[in-house]
Amino acid sequence: MEQFFQQLTNGLAVGGIYALIALGYTMVYGVLKLINFAHGDLFTIGAYLGLTLLTSLSLTDRLGPFWGVVALAAMAMGLVALVGALLERVAYRPLRESPRLSAVVSALGASIFLSNAVMLMYGARFHVYPQDLLPKITLDLFGLQLPLVRVLILAASLVMMTALYLFIQKTRIGTAIRAAAIDQGAARLMGIDVDRVILLVFLIGPALGGVAGVMVGIYYGQINFTMGWTYGLKAFTAAILGGIGNIPGAMVGGLLLGVIEAMGAAYISIAWKDAIAFCILIAILIVRPTGLLGERVAEKV
Amino acid sequence: MMDRTKYLYLAGTVVLAAAPAVLNTYWVDVLNNVGMYAILGLSLNLIVGHAGLFNLGHAAFYAIGAYTAAILNSHFHIPVLWLLPLSALTAGLFALMIARPIIHLRGDYLCIVTIGVGEIVRIALINNVFGITGGANGIFGIDRPQIFGWVIRRPQEFYYLIWLFLMVTVFLLQRLENSRFGRALNYLREDETAAEGSGIHTAHYKLMAFVIGAAWAGMVGNIFAAKMTIISPESFSFWESVLMFTLVILGGSGSIPGVLLGALLIIGLPELFRGFANARMAIFGVAMVAMMIFRTGGILPARPRTYRLPQPAAAVEAKP
Numbered sequence: 001m002e003q004f005f006q007q008l009t010n011g012l013a014v015g016g017i018y019a020l021i022a023l024g025y026t027m028v029y030g031v032l033k034l035i036n037f038a039h040g041d042l043f044t045i046g047a048y049l050g051l052t053l054l055t056s057l058s059l060t061d062r063l064g065p066f067w068g069v070v071a072l073a074a075m076a077m078g079l080v081a082l083v084g085a086l087l088e089r090v091a092y093r094p095l096r097e098s099p100r101l102s103a104v105v106s107a108l109g110a111s112i113f114l115s116n117a118v119m120l121m122y123g124a125r126f127h128v129y130p131q132d133l134l135p136k137i138t139l140d141l142f143g144l145q146l147p148l149v150r151v152l153i154l155a156a157s158l159v160m161m162t163a164l165y166l167f168i169q170k171t172r173i174g175t176a177i178r179a180a181a182i183d184q185g186a187a188r189l190m191g192i193d194v195d196r197v198i199l200l201v202f203l204i205g206p207a208l209g210g211v212a213g214v215m216v217g218i219y220y221g222q223i224n225f226t227m228g229w230t231y232g233l234k235a236f237t238a239a240i241l242g243g244i245g246n247i248p249g250a251m252v253g254g255l256l257l258g259v260i261e262a263m264g265a266a267y268i269s270i271a272w273k274d275a276i277a278f279c280i281l282i283a284i285l286i287v288r289p290t291g292l293l294g295e296r297v298a299e300k301v
Numbered sequence: 302m303m304d305r306t307k308y309l310y311l312a313g314t315v316v317l318a319a320a321p322a323v324l325n326t327y328w329v330d331v332l333n334n335v336g337m338y339a340i341l342g343l344s345l346n347l348i349v350g351h352a353g354l355f356n357l358g359h360a361a362f363y364a365i366g367a368y369t370a371a372i373l374n375s376h377f378h379i380p381v382l383w384l385l386p387l388s389a390l391t392a393g394l395f396a397l398m399i400a401r402p403i404i405h406l407r408g409d410y411l412c413i414v415t416i417g418v419g420e421i422v423r424i425a426l427i428n429n430v431f432g433i434t435g436g437a438n439g440i441f442g443i444d445r446p447q448i449f450g451w452v453i454r455r456p457q458e459f460y461y462l463i464w465l466f467l468m469v470t471v472f473l474l475q476r477l478e479n480s481r482f483g484r485a486l487n488y489l490r491e492d493e494t495a496a497e498g499s500g501i502h503t504a505h506y507k508l509m510a511f512v513i514g515a516a517w518a519g520m521v522g523n524i525f526a527a528k529m530t531i532i533s534p535e536s537f538s539f540w541e542s543v544l545m546f547t548l549v550i551l552g553g554s555g556s557i558p559g560v561l562l563g564a565l566l567i568i569g570l571p572e573l574f575r576g577f578a579n580a581r582m583a584i585f586g587v588a589m590v591a592m593m594i595f596r597t598g599g600i601l602p603a604r605p606r607t608y609r610l611p612q613p614a615a616a617v618e619a620k621p
Contacts, residue, residue, distance in 0.1 A: 035409050094594040102593040104355065104412065105550045108543060109589025116583035229539075233420070236413060275424040278417035285414055286402045 005144050007262040013150045013219065015258020016157030020212040021235035022242070022250035023164065024205030030181035030245035031201050033100065037107040038087055039209055040232020041114035042080055046210025047223040048122055050076040051129060065134055069218070073156075076214045077207040084206025085199055087114075093198075111228075119225040126224050129217040153215050160208060161251045168247055177201065181245060230274070234261075237281040243291025252293060317464060321457040330456045331572050333528070336463040337521055339564035340470050342548045343557065344517035347474070349546065350555035350603065351486040352510035354404075355412035358419030359518055359545050362392040364426065364537035366519025367526040371440040372433050374526075381527040382446045385520050392519025393512045400511045404504055419542050426534040439533025446527040459528055466524065470517070471557055478557075486510055487606060490555070544568075551592055553599030562601055 021043055028036045053059065053075050060068030091110040095103045137148040168174035179187040180197040188194050216231070217223050234257065242253025257277060264276040284291065321329050341363060348356045366388035373379050373387065403414050429436035446453045446462065453462055477483050489496035489503045497503050526532050544567060552563020571581055592599075 029409075033409075035412065091590045091594075095597075098593070098597045100409070101349075101355065101550065101554070102597045104409070105547065106590045106593040108547065109586045109593070111586070112543075112589065113583050113586025116580075116586060120580060120583060233416065237417075240410075240413065269428075271428045272424065275421045278421050281417050282399075282403070282414055282421075285406060285410055289406060289410065 002144065003266060007266045008259060009146060009150050009154075011259035011262030012255060013153045013258070014262065015238075015255035016154045016161075017212045017215050017219070017254075018231070018235045018238045018258050019161060019251045019254025020157050020208045020215075021231060022238040022254045023161070023247065024209045025232075025236050026239040026242075026244055026247060026250040027177070027201045027205045029239070030247075031177065031184070031198055032092070032096075032103075034092065034103050035107065035236070036092075036205075037104070037232070038091070038110040038114055039205065040228035040230075040235070041111050041118070042084055042087070042206040042228070043209040043213045043216075043231055043235075044115060044118055044223070044225060044228035045083055046076050046080045046206075046213030047217045047227070048118055048127070048213075048225075049079050049210070050214035050217055051127055051223065054130065054133070060133060069133060073211045073214050076210045080210025080213070081203040081207040084202045084209075087206075088199065088202035092202075115225055115228060122225065124225065126222045128222050131221060133218055149219060153219055156215070157212075160211070164204070164208070165247060165251075173200065234277050237277050240281060240291055241284055243293045246291065246293050249291055249293035253291065256292075321460050326456050329460050331569060333456055333459050333463050335564050335568045336460070336467045337525060337528075338545065338548060338568045339561050340463075340467050340521045341518055341545050342552070342560040342564050343467075343470050343474055344514045344521070345545045346514075346549050346554060346557070346560045347477075347510050347517070348514040349549050350560075351478075351483070351490060352507045353490040354507060354511060355409065356415045356511070356514075357412050357539075357542050357546055358415030358417070358422075359515075360537040360539070360541035361415075361419040361422040362396055362515035362518040363522045363525070363541065364422055364534070365395050366392045366522025367532050367537070368426065368434060368440070368522070369519070370523040370526045371443050371532050374443050375440055378444070380447055381444055381523060382448065385523050388519040388523035389516040390519075392522065393516030396512045396515030397508070400508055400515075404508050404511065416539065416542070419537075419539055423534050423537055423539075426537070435533075437534060439531060439535075441531040443526050443530045443532070445530070446524075453527075463524065463528075466520075471561075474557060482506070482509070547589060551589065551599055553601040553603060555603035556599070556601050559599050559601035559603065563599070566600075 021039065024039045024042070025036060028034060028039070050072055053072055059072050062068065063071055087110055091106050092103060095106050134149055134152065139146040139148060139151065168177060176187070176192045177197050177200065179190065179192055180194050184194050187197075212231075213223070213228075216227070235254065238253040238257040239250045240253070241257055242249025242251070257280070260280065261273060261276055265273040268276070320332060324332070341359065345356060345359045348354050348359075369388045369391045370381055370384045373384055374381050399418055403411060406414065426434045426439075427437050434440070448462075453459055478487075485496070485501050485506050488499070489501055489506060493503055525536070529536075548563035548567040549560055550563075551567065552561070553559025571585065
């Protein structure tokens with residue numbers, strides 16, 4: 001029971017992080033039909049920028065632990081969003097009319113460049129987040145111990161996901177994004193500036209990915225320049241699990257994947273932890289290619 | 302016209318055959334790598350370039366071929382080169398097994414599944430699956446290949462083995478391209494709906510291309526195992542798949558000369574930039590993006606094929 005509870009909450013916290021990254025994949029895929037391979041590296045950049053901001057501005061000393069971390073997350077979001085927009089402008093916009101394979105290769109190239117740029121700037125070794133960032137409080141829930149960090153991470157990701165969901169569903173701009181995802185040509189005819197929608201998607205997605213990077217730094221305490229690859233792939237699996245192009249799907253998929261992975265690691269084998277995600281991915285694509293909530297149909301030919 | 306290409310090929314062969322005599326061991330070894338990646342690239346080209354299937358997990362098949370050779374050689378001492386067909390068979394069977402249910406998936410889904418398969422294979426190898434893969438340390442003590450009792454040991458000797466294999470590959474693939482099979486692939490890549498309408502069983506041809514490509518990669522794996530005498534899961538990371546994929550796309554997918562050039566550039570060029578060591582990969586990434594923006598089809602894109610119908614003699618004479 002104890003172990004189950006710990007794994008469940010841990011899985012939910014990690015799942016929240018997966019979900020935030022998955023949103024970036026799914027939004028870009030929804031509008032551009034492109035797997036943005038560089039998205040995982042934007043997540044890495046978020047983690048590293050967060051660390052730099054943290055050590056250079058000493059935010060938590062000035063604003064207190066809670067607001068300090070919030071300010072840090074907001075700044076990391078803003079900066080990574082800019083990197084994302086730049087990436088779109090440089091690596092993807094010129095290829096919008098090209099065959100899809102070219103855009104995929106460009107995305108791979110961008111991914112290689114970004115992760116190695118991080119390595120050149122920060123070095124190849126692991127970097128450590130300060131451990132006293134958030135007070136080490138453990139909540140006591142009917143005799144079950146629950147670290148505060150875990151709760152905060154899950155809560156923060158849920159808040160951001162809800163905000164995004166409301167933004168997409170209720171605002172005019174959100175409607176424009178949905179319209180562009182369904183049919184770009186028709187959206188253009190309705191007077192929607194599709195270029196701006198794409199830019200916006202490349203601001204929101206990376207912002208969420210960047211903040212996920214900061215979360216991983218706080219949660220696990222250490223970051224590395226190659227971590228974007230693993231997290232990116234897991235998050236992409238989460239996006240497919242929920243149905244790619246589908247925003248609530250990415251959220252559900254992320255949380256589900258986090259929990260399944262944590263349970264698998266605890267009850268099956270920790271050595272096979274990374275393989276579990278991929279096995280699920282393949283099973284989903286064979287049995288139900290649209291994902292759990294997906295409307296988009298993987299073309300059967 | 303025909304003569305010129307013939308001379309070009311002849312000159313190329315002479316230069317290649319003479320290369321080990323002029324170059325030092327280090328560069329011969331670089332050329333060995335170029336040759337191996339060229340074969341891997343050509344095998345992937347059949348899948349990516351001809352059948353139009355995004356495969357970013359080609360290293361998995363390469364790994365299976367290598368491990369087949371390594372396991373059977375180290376346990377039963379079967380000469381490595383005898384195991385070539387078996388390496389091809391296991392890699393091909395594995396490809397058939399995994400590709401059969403997913404072959405109908407659209408481009409990027411297939412791409413992500415192949416990435417997943419590549420990772421699963423690597424993790425399985427690390428975890429010493431069935432207790433025969435040696436875990437993270439891999440397998441060592443693989444025998445050197447022998448041809449009629451002559452042991453191939455030095456890089457210069459491997460050079461001839463690998464480049465001979467490459468030449469055979471190019472020859473066979475060229476034949477394949479112009480066969481009924483190759484024409485069917487060309488058709489379904491250009492316009493799948495039309496191909497299907499003309500009675501081409503698209504799923505069957507795609508699957509065949511996938512399996513043949515994978516089997517070929519398995520054979521390269523065999524040679525790799527024999528060359529290194531030690532193999533470990535690290536040699537078959539996702540990065541290897543990316544390298545193969547990139548060299549196909551950069552060189553020109555669907556074109557044999559393009560893939561050869563791609564292998565030379567991707568494997569050979571970074572050796573020249575060893576001085577930059579760390580920045581090398583970053584430059585590589587930028588080059589990939591720039592390449593796709595400025596020359597989408599690759600450096601030597603596949604030329605549209607022209608076929609002439611055999612004209613009846615009377616019609617030719619009737620021409621003014």
